[in-house]
Amino acid sequence: MTGAYIPGDSVLHRLPAGAKLAGLLACCTVVVLLSSPWALAGAAAVVAALYAVSGVGAAAAWAQVRPVRWFALALFAMQFLLATPAQAVATTLRVVVAVALAGLVTVTTRTSAVMACLERVLSPLRLAGVDPVRLSLLLSLAVRSVPVVSGLATRVREAQRARGVEWSVRAFGVPLVVGALRHADTLGEALAARGFDDE
Amino acid sequence: MSSKPFTLGTGDLARVAVFTALIAVLGLPGALNVFGNAVPITLQTFGVMLAGLILGPWRAALAILVLYVLVAAGLPLLAGGRGGLGVFFGPSAGFLLGWLPGAWVVGWLAGRGGFVRLLAACLVGGIGVIYGLGIPVQAAVTGAGLGKAALLSLAFIPGDVAKAVLAALVAGGVRRAYPAVAPAAPQAEDSRPGAAQR
Structure with missing residues (x-):
C-alpha cells in the first residue's frame, strides 16, 4: 500500500x-x-x-x-x-x-514526489495564513504514520488474542489509541527538538 | 489545547497526523475483522468519532481534511482500499464529506464531559451530521427519492449506534489510561515504549 x-x-x-x-x-x-x-x-x-x-x-x-x-x-x-x-x-x-x-x-x-507536488498545488493556501512547509510536513507525517499505526494494531490484536478477549472492541480500542497518542507525542517532541516549533 | 484553529504546535501537528493514520488503519481489512473476514465492516466512522472526542473540534476537522487530501492524491486509505478522486463523486460521497463537519461537531459537543455527554456528541455529530449530508447526496446521485435513500440508510443505523457507544467507552478509557490526552504537549511520566500494548 x-x-x-x-x-x-x-x-x-x-x-x-x-x-x-x-x-x-x-x-x-x-x-x-x-x-x-x-x-x-x-x-x-x-x-x-x-x-x-x-x-x-x-x-x-x-x-x-x-x-x-x-x-x-x-x-x-x-x-x-x-x-x-x-x-x-x-x-x-x-x-x-x-x-x-x-x-x-x-x-x-515515489511518495516524496507526490508530497512535493501536493505542496506546490496547495501553496496558494499561504494567502489564508497556512504555512505550506508545515502543511506538507503534516501530510507526509500522516502517510508515514499509516504503517506505524497498522503495526500497532497488529500487536494489539495479538495481545488481545493472548489475553482471550478477542471480541472486545474496547480491549482493542483503548490500547490502540493510547499507543497512537504516545507515538504522536514522541514524534511531536522529536520535531520540537529539530526546531520545527519556532513560529 | 489551542482554541484558535491555525496555531498548531508540533505536538498538535503530530497528533493530527497520527489520527489521520488511525482512521485509515481502521478501514484496512486485516487490521480489524470484528466479525470475521466475510462481512466488510468499516470502523472508520468509529475513528472519526474518536478523533472528535480526543482531539477536539478543530484538530479533528484538520485530521479529516488531511485524510481527504491524501485520498484525493490517490492513496487507498478508505475502507476496502478505496482512494482516488472517484470516491468524491460516488453515491456515498456525502457520507464521506460529512466526516469533516461531523468530527467537528463531535468535538464541539463533547468538551470534557462524561460518558453520557460523549455518547450524545457521537450520536449527533457522528450519525446526525454525517447522515444529514449523506442521504441528500445519495438521493441526488442515484436519482432515488429522499425518502428511499433515507430508508436504505436505516440499515446502517444500528451499527453506527454501536460504534458511537464504543467510541464513547474507548475515549473514556483513553482519558483514564493516558491523562496527558487533554493538552497536547506535556507528556506523562510513564512513557516507556510498548507500555500501552500490555
Missing part, C-alpha cells in the same frame, strides 16, 4: 508526479461517468495495458487490487440480486478499475 513504490524506468515512472495525479483525477472522473459494462471492460483492458507498460509485474498489480477482492465480491452479489447483472458487472468493474489506477500511480511514483 503506502510506500509501495517499485523502482523502474518505464514511461510511467518517468512522467512527473503532477501529470500522473492529474491523469488519475481525469480517469477516475471518466470511470465514474461510464455506465455501460462494455465501456468499463474497455477501461479495465486499458488499465491492464498500462500495468504491462509500467513493467511492475503481475504480482505487484494483484497486490494493489487484492485488498478490495472481498468488497468487490460482496458488491457484485448485492448488485446482482438488487439490480441487473449488467449493472452488477459495471459497478464492480468501476471500483476495481479505480483502485487499480490509483495503485498504478502509487507503485510508479
Whole structure:
C-alpha cells in the first residue's frame, strides 16, 4: 500500500508526479461517468495495458487490487440480486478499475514526489495564513504514520488474542489509541527538538 | 489545547497526523475483522468519532481534511482500499464529506464531559451530521427519492449506534489510561515504549 513504490524506468515512472495525479483525477472522473459494462471492460483492458507498460509485474498489480477482492465480491452479489447483472458487472468493474489506477500511480511514483507536488498545488493556501512547509510536513507525517499505526494494531490484536478477549472492541480500542497518542507525542517532541516549533 | 484553529504546535501537528493514520488503519481489512473476514465492516466512522472526542473540534476537522487530501492524491486509505478522486463523486460521497463537519461537531459537543455527554456528541455529530449530508447526496446521485435513500440508510443505523457507544467507552478509557490526552504537549511520566500494548 503506502510506500509501495517499485523502482523502474518505464514511461510511467518517468512522467512527473503532477501529470500522473492529474491523469488519475481525469480517469477516475471518466470511470465514474461510464455506465455501460462494455465501456468499463474497455477501461479495465486499458488499465491492464498500462500495468504491462509500467513493467511492475503481475504480482505487484494483484497486490494493489487484492485488498478490495472481498468488497468487490460482496458488491457484485448485492448488485446482482438488487439490480441487473449488467449493472452488477459495471459497478464492480468501476471500483476495481479505480483502485487499480490509483495503485498504478502509487507503485510508479515515489511518495516524496507526490508530497512535493501536493505542496506546490496547495501553496496558494499561504494567502489564508497556512504555512505550506508545515502543511506538507503534516501530510507526509500522516502517510508515514499509516504503517506505524497498522503495526500497532497488529500487536494489539495479538495481545488481545493472548489475553482471550478477542471480541472486545474496547480491549482493542483503548490500547490502540493510547499507543497512537504516545507515538504522536514522541514524534511531536522529536520535531520540537529539530526546531520545527519556532513560529 | 489551542482554541484558535491555525496555531498548531508540533505536538498538535503530530497528533493530527497520527489520527489521520488511525482512521485509515481502521478501514484496512486485516487490521480489524470484528466479525470475521466475510462481512466488510468499516470502523472508520468509529475513528472519526474518536478523533472528535480526543482531539477536539478543530484538530479533528484538520485530521479529516488531511485524510481527504491524501485520498484525493490517490492513496487507498478508505475502507476496502478505496482512494482516488472517484470516491468524491460516488453515491456515498456525502457520507464521506460529512466526516469533516461531523468530527467537528463531535468535538464541539463533547468538551470534557462524561460518558453520557460523549455518547450524545457521537450520536449527533457522528450519525446526525454525517447522515444529514449523506442521504441528500445519495438521493441526488442515484436519482432515488429522499425518502428511499433515507430508508436504505436505516440499515446502517444500528451499527453506527454501536460504534458511537464504543467510541464513547474507548475515549473514556483513553482519558483514564493516558491523562496527558487533554493538552497536547506535556507528556506523562510513564512513557516507556510498548507500555500501552500490555
